[in-house]
Amino acid sequence: MTTVLIVDDQPMQRFGFRMLLESQDDLRVAGEAGTGTEAVRLAAELAPDVVLMDIRMPGMDGIEATRRIIARAAGTGPSDGPRILILTTFDMDEYAYAGLRAGASGFLIKDALPEELLAGIRAVAAGDAIVAPSLTRRLLDAYVHHLPATADTPPAADPRIASLTDREREILTVIAQGWSNAEVAERLHLAESTVKTHVSRILAKTGARDRVQAVIVAYDAKLVEPA
Structure with a gap:
């Protein structure tokens, strides 16, 4: 219930x-x-x-x-x-x-x-x-100028990003670009279950509550630039 x-x-x-x-x-x-x-x-x-x-x-x-x-x-x-x-x-x-x-x-x-x-x-x-990945990207691109000044912190210096493996950082970057799990799996030649595991680890390491919050972390850390 x-x-x-x-x-x-x-x-x-x-x-x-x-x-x-x-x-x-x-x-x-x-x-x-x-x-x-x-x-x-x-x-x-x-x-x-x-x-x-x-x-x-x-x-x-x-x-x-x-x-x-x-x-x-x-x-x-x-x-x-x-x-x-x-x-x-x-x-x-x-x-x-x-x-x-x-x-x-x-x-x-x-x-x-x-x-x-x-x-x-x-x-x-x-x-x-429940926000579609592509819509999340459009929304953040439209209002990214509202990001706080800490967004200028280099990605490597952001402790939330520094704890990620190279593969996890790669996956965080592409989901922030609007890729779905299925698209990540297809384009990076991974099983979708593996992608889900990586996403779960990304959430745990970044302290993000869900996928949308992880995308915001990627924008904050400047892993992704607005289109």
Whole structure:
């Protein structure tokens, strides 16, 4: 059973999400929040598996709420807290970019089909990031000028990158360029299971929560330059 915290400042929107989730045998609504502040509190109290997070809310927005939920959960257990799925209006919204950098595991457009929303919730609950690799690359390229000054650190000096083997660094570089696991396997002549093993080791060594966060690490360390 996957538990979900619904965060949206529109009561009718929350009601629609609840009705959809409660129609599924494997999903349960843990609670609802109408503000970012309430979302942070309920995420700590209810420990949901997934937070369905709206971005634009009065007071504390969904970006800051995401940042605080991730920070509070860091190091608390094997899963390090809930996975956060950002809801945005446009797929190239700069707020979606900010949400990913804050620690979200992916984002969905608000007018996504019900089956897409359900699949997204299940995917992030399973530890996957649901942003397509090519879309992640486009999003980061579009907003890479927001990267902090530490992005000028040479790759070799970044401790997250220095711990990687040559093969792991190569794979991190190409997934940051938008390659899927299948494409990495085909182009580097590896079994897809081997690629998945490498990706798991990359996540562990870089401290990334998922594939999207690993791509952000690659951009931070300048392993990849914007197109």
